Every structure is written in C-alpha cells, then in structure tokens.
Amino acid sequence: MVLTRRTLLLSSAAAGVAGAATTWPLAATAAPYRGPLRSDPFTLGVASGDPEPDGFVLWTRLAPTPLAEDGLGGMPDRVVPVQWELAADERFRTIVRRGVAAARPESAHAVHVELGHLLPGREYFYRFRAEGYVSPAGRTRTAPPLWATGGTLAMAFASCSQYEHGYFTAYRHLAADEPDIVLHLGDYQYEYQAGVYTIPGGNPRDHAGPETVTLANYRQRHAQYKTDPDLQAAHAVAPWAVVFDDHEVENNWADEVPEQPDPAFPARRAAAFQAYYENMPLRRTSIPRGLDMQLYRRLHWGRLATFHLLDTRQFRDDQACGDGYKDCADAYDPARSITGERQETWLLDGFRRSSARWDVLGQQVFFGQRDNNAGPQVVTSMDSWDGYAASRERITRGWVDAGVRNPVVLTGDVHAHWADELKLDYADPTSRTVGTELVCSSITSTGDGADVPTGQHPWAAWNPHLRFYNNQRGYVRTRITRDSLTADFRVVEYVTTPGAPVHTRATFVIEDRVPGLHQTADNPTPSLRSAAAADTVEQETSRP
Incomplete structure (x- = not known):
C-alpha cells in the first residue's frame, strides 16, 4: 500500500509514542551509564525549523527514558x-544529503543539524538513526528564492499549550492542515508543579516533577511535552519558527526581574534558556550565553512575506504599577520599552528596508489597546503592549513612516481568539486603521472554554477596533497571497478529553494595501458548552 504524506507523518508520529507510552513511569529515574542504548531513543520525535531559501535546521533529542528526573x-x-x-x-x-551528528551528554543528547546549499522552494523529508534505532520521518521545506513574489503561503500559528489543562488535539488538526510553516508564539510549556495551576473540575493530566527551576527540571518538562503524539505530529509536518513568552521560564518575568523576589532567578533563567534551545529547532545563533539568548530574528518567504520574530520578555522594563490591569500613568512613559532599544532599532530598520508584500510581526502579547473599563479611565493590562504604550506607538509609527505595505501583527498569550484593527490614536475611534492584529487562542490553557455566539467581547462596546472574540481552544490557519491574507480561526469544542473535531469558527480577509478586517464567514457551533458563554467573559489572571 502506498502511504500518503499525511498518513505517513501522522501515523508514524503517533505510533512512535503509543508503542512505548505504557512503559514510561511518570517520574522515572535513570542514572547515566556508559553502555549501549537499551531501548528506542527517539521518544521525543523530530522537528525542523527556521527555513531559508537554501536550508533549515533539523532537530531531535535522544531520550529512551524521557521522564528521567535528572533530565x-x-x-x-x-x-x-x-x-x-x-x-x-x-x-x-x-x-x-546524509551525514553524522554528535549527540553530547552536556546538551542532553540534543541534535541540531543546520543544512544549507539546498534548492529553494522545495519539499524534503528527513529522519535519524542511532545505534540500530530509526526515528519517525519528518517533512520540511526550504523558503522560496528571495526574489520570488508569487504563489501561496500556508502558515499556521499557535501558542499556550498547558499540558495539564487538556489534550493537544488542536496540534493534531494543525498537522492535518499541512501548512508550509508553523509559528509558535510562546508558552510552549508551563513551569508549574502538578496541582498548582488547575482548571474547574480538575486537570485531566499532570506535570511530572516539581516546579521547573533547575536545568534538570526544565529538560524533564520539555521532554514530557515532546512525548505527546499530537505535538509530535505538528512538529513533523512542517518547519517551525519559535519564540518564547513567560512560562518557558516563569510567569510574567521581565528581563532579570522575576514575578516574586528570587535571588536565584538569574540561574533559573539561564537554565530555562539552555533547555529551550536544546529542545527547539533553532540555529546556532540562538545558543544561549549565560543569561542571554538571541531569539529575535527575521525570516523571508521570498518577497511575499517577511516574518519579524520578536522577543518581548528578555529586554523589557518591569511591568508598571505592580502588573495586572491598571489605570497607570507610568504605562505611557516614553523611556519604557517592551523590546529594548537595540531590538526596536533592528525592527524599525527592517521596516525601512522591507520590500515584502506582507510584513508579519510574530510576537507574544496583545499589541492593540484593550481597555476593560467603560468609564473615562483607561484600564489595561500592564503585561501587554498597553503597559508600554510609547513603545507601541514608536513601532506602529515606524511601519507607517516606512510605508510598510501590509503590516500584520500575530499574537498569542491570552487564551482566546481575537481580531482587531490597529490605530495610532485609540482615543479616537474614527482615526485611520494602520494595521491588523490576529490573536490565536490557546492549544489547551484554561481548559475547554466555550463559544461566544455573538463573536464579540463586551469590551468591544467601547473598543470598536476589537472586531472578533471567541473563547474556545484552537489555532489560526492563514493563506497568504499577493492580493490577500485569509485567516481561519480554528477551534475545538473541548480539550479535557481527547478526540474533539475541529471547525473554522470565523474567517477574516485582509486585502492588499487595505489595513483592517473583512469578515467572510461566521460559523458558531451551538453546544452545551456554549450555553453560558454569552454571559461569561474570560478575564486574564496572574497566569495567562
């Protein structure tokens, strides 16, 4: 029987996990030894990332006992x-092409193979072998030539996959869509010990190990997430471009400032960065150096799209006014930044140099203004760009002044689908729209959620630029052409049990040179879970 690409990738990823899953104790210990490998080391699957016209990164990590407490x-x-x-x-x-890479104990036996001198715009397949064992196969591709302007780019983006809060069904559906590239916008894994961050009715599965603090903790936690067959399928189907947010280290950290006072935070941050690099398909330019990691970078998909991937954690000023939702004068201080001066200069220079049809910012936290107060006071989240309003204005004015043709901001973090239109002056609802923001819901974080039949958040009554809201789990699927960007907000009805079907809740189109949103479809699915949604508004907590 001839296997299709989809059945090959999805079934091999699932089989590689399912065959061994029952033999993995939740908190197994396995001291390092020097003999031959005792069992299949490819329990964490394979991945690829950061495609360029002539190559990409191939990744795997050897772990026959993936949940070993020593990491x-x-x-x-x-x-x-x-x-x-x-x-x-x-x-x-x-x-x-074929070759041999060294999996070293000091990097938890992770393998990063950076390939170049390949043909642009081509699909490739890859696999690994070690001491008689063969990994699942992965599919990847190179970006088009830098001069190419045509064709269609299928891009999906996702964020916020709290393992304890549900099953990664949305990743499985994302894989079935077979995108050309996947952007992950942060909160790939969460730091909490089992039982600390819970959803109503209880978490359907638990984290292994303590709260992640040490390198061993972070390695173990990444390994647990990577054993999930749905996540493996999503990694195996396309190259990923990843950026972290807060939970890859700890909740709401800002530069060297932890959420709660902690003199050991620098060591914790360094350990988290090391484990993040080891477990992601990143290029050697992102190898951490102590407290620092080069994460912001630029990817080109010909001249059709340029992806500006941002880091809004490592260089930001501490959250103003003690964090949370506040009416805070410090949020408008022009000296404050969410990107840091060097990254801001890099981004503004990228706008001025861009010749792309679409300039896409892949980043972590809500960009447009969200005022949660119907009165005269403006009350916004200090952890988002609202807490760094002058920084946001400089970036927005930067793409306007540079004449960026089609600026689109992609966002994660808030555990709900949103779509909004970006302004230079949010105090004037009639002011010109100068860009568009698309926000993906979580894969699992905060549990099942519920449909909002109106597709409108109550805050939209005094924030008319907020055009769409839905509180179900899922991801966003896009199709980018020379003439338009089409965004499908994909949702699953539940995540606390596996196997939920997926459907497109709403579709929006952004037309070339016409910033703003044109809705082409609205597809609510009535269910028992949506009955209370019209009267229930998700509020961000201390653990978004």
Missing part, C-alpha cells in the same frame, strides 16, 4: 553518533 532521558554518559538523512521523497528513495 538526561536515560542516556549513557557518552557521545552518541546520530546519522541523519534528507530525501526528496517520503519513501527515502532519493537521498539528497
């Missing part, structure tokens, strides 16, 4: 040679 995955204390193969077809009949 080392049950691997021997020695370098393990890992063979890799890149093919032009899913059956690996036409091998394009």
Whole structure:
C-alpha cells in the first residue's frame, strides 16, 4: 500500500509514542551509564525549523527514558553518533544529503543539524538513526528564492499549550492542515508543579516533577511535552519558527526581574534558556550565553512575506504599577520599552528596508489597546503592549513612516481568539486603521472554554477596533497571497478529553494595501458548552 504524506507523518508520529507510552513511569529515574542504548531513543520525535531559501535546521533529542528526573532521558554518559538523512521523497528513495551528528551528554543528547546549499522552494523529508534505532520521518521545506513574489503561503500559528489543562488535539488538526510553516508564539510549556495551576473540575493530566527551576527540571518538562503524539505530529509536518513568552521560564518575568523576589532567578533563567534551545529547532545563533539568548530574528518567504520574530520578555522594563490591569500613568512613559532599544532599532530598520508584500510581526502579547473599563479611565493590562504604550506607538509609527505595505501583527498569550484593527490614536475611534492584529487562542490553557455566539467581547462596546472574540481552544490557519491574507480561526469544542473535531469558527480577509478586517464567514457551533458563554467573559489572571 502506498502511504500518503499525511498518513505517513501522522501515523508514524503517533505510533512512535503509543508503542512505548505504557512503559514510561511518570517520574522515572535513570542514572547515566556508559553502555549501549537499551531501548528506542527517539521518544521525543523530530522537528525542523527556521527555513531559508537554501536550508533549515533539523532537530531531535535522544531520550529512551524521557521522564528521567535528572533530565538526561536515560542516556549513557557518552557521545552518541546520530546519522541523519534528507530525501526528496517520503519513501527515502532519493537521498539528497546524509551525514553524522554528535549527540553530547552536556546538551542532553540534543541534535541540531543546520543544512544549507539546498534548492529553494522545495519539499524534503528527513529522519535519524542511532545505534540500530530509526526515528519517525519528518517533512520540511526550504523558503522560496528571495526574489520570488508569487504563489501561496500556508502558515499556521499557535501558542499556550498547558499540558495539564487538556489534550493537544488542536496540534493534531494543525498537522492535518499541512501548512508550509508553523509559528509558535510562546508558552510552549508551563513551569508549574502538578496541582498548582488547575482548571474547574480538575486537570485531566499532570506535570511530572516539581516546579521547573533547575536545568534538570526544565529538560524533564520539555521532554514530557515532546512525548505527546499530537505535538509530535505538528512538529513533523512542517518547519517551525519559535519564540518564547513567560512560562518557558516563569510567569510574567521581565528581563532579570522575576514575578516574586528570587535571588536565584538569574540561574533559573539561564537554565530555562539552555533547555529551550536544546529542545527547539533553532540555529546556532540562538545558543544561549549565560543569561542571554538571541531569539529575535527575521525570516523571508521570498518577497511575499517577511516574518519579524520578536522577543518581548528578555529586554523589557518591569511591568508598571505592580502588573495586572491598571489605570497607570507610568504605562505611557516614553523611556519604557517592551523590546529594548537595540531590538526596536533592528525592527524599525527592517521596516525601512522591507520590500515584502506582507510584513508579519510574530510576537507574544496583545499589541492593540484593550481597555476593560467603560468609564473615562483607561484600564489595561500592564503585561501587554498597553503597559508600554510609547513603545507601541514608536513601532506602529515606524511601519507607517516606512510605508510598510501590509503590516500584520500575530499574537498569542491570552487564551482566546481575537481580531482587531490597529490605530495610532485609540482615543479616537474614527482615526485611520494602520494595521491588523490576529490573536490565536490557546492549544489547551484554561481548559475547554466555550463559544461566544455573538463573536464579540463586551469590551468591544467601547473598543470598536476589537472586531472578533471567541473563547474556545484552537489555532489560526492563514493563506497568504499577493492580493490577500485569509485567516481561519480554528477551534475545538473541548480539550479535557481527547478526540474533539475541529471547525473554522470565523474567517477574516485582509486585502492588499487595505489595513483592517473583512469578515467572510461566521460559523458558531451551538453546544452545551456554549450555553453560558454569552454571559461569561474570560478575564486574564496572574497566569495567562
């Protein structure tokens, strides 16, 4: 039987996990040893990332006992040679490139293979071998040539996958869509010990280990997430471009300031960065150096789209007025920044140099203004761009002054779908729209959620630029052409049990040179879970 690309990738990712899942104790311990591998080391799947016209990164990490408390995955204390193969077809009949990489104990036996000198705009397949074991296959692709302006880009973006709050069904559906590239906008994993961050009715599954503080903790936590077959399927289907938010370290951290006073926070941040790099398909330019990690970067999809991937945690000023929702004068202080001066200069320079049809900002926290107070006071979230209003104005004015053709901001963090139109003056509802923001819901965080039949948040009554809201879990699927960007807000009805179907809750189109949102479809699905949604508004908590 000839396997289709979809059945090959999805079934191999699931089978690689399901066959071994019942043998993994929740808190297994496995001291490093120096002998041969005792079982399949490819329990965490495979991934690729950061596509360029001539190459990409291939990733895997060896971990025969993935939940080992020491974070080392049950691997021997020695370098393990890992063979890799890149093919032009899913059956690996036409091998394009092969080689050997060293999986080293000091990097938790992670493997990053940076490939170049490949053909642009091509689909490839890859796999790994180690000591007689073969990994699942992955699909990836190179970006088009830098001069290319045509074609269609299928891009999906997601964020906020709290393992304890539900099953990663939305990742499985994202994989079935077969995008060309996936953007993950933060909160890929969460730091909490089991039972600390709970949803009504109780969490359907638990974190292994304590709250993540040490390198061993973060390695173990990443491994637990990577054992999920739905997440593995999403990684295996397309190259990813990733940025972290707060929970990859701890809730609401800002530069070197933790949420609560902690003299050990610098060491914790360094450990979290190290584990993040080890477990993501990032280029060597992102290898952490102590407290620092180069995460903001730019990816080009020909001249059709440029992705400006931002870091809104590592260089920000501390949240104003003690964080939370506030009417806070300090939020407007021009000296405050969410990006830091160097990243802001880099971004504004990118706007001036851009020749792309679409300039897309992939970033973490809500960009447009969200005033939660119907009265004269403006009450906004100090953890979002609202808490750094002058920083937001400089960035927005930067793309306006540079004549950016189609600026689009992509956002995660808030556990709900939103779509809004961006302004230079939010105090004047009639002011010109100068950009568009699309916000993806969570994969699981905060549990099942519920449909909002009107598609409108109550705050939209005094924030008319807020055009759409839905409080179900899911992701956003986009199709980008020369003439338009179409965004499908994909939702699943529940995540606290596996297997929920997916549907498109609403579709919006952004037309070339016409900033703003044109809704083309609204598809609510009545259910028992949506009955109370019209009267229930999700408020951000201390753990967004």
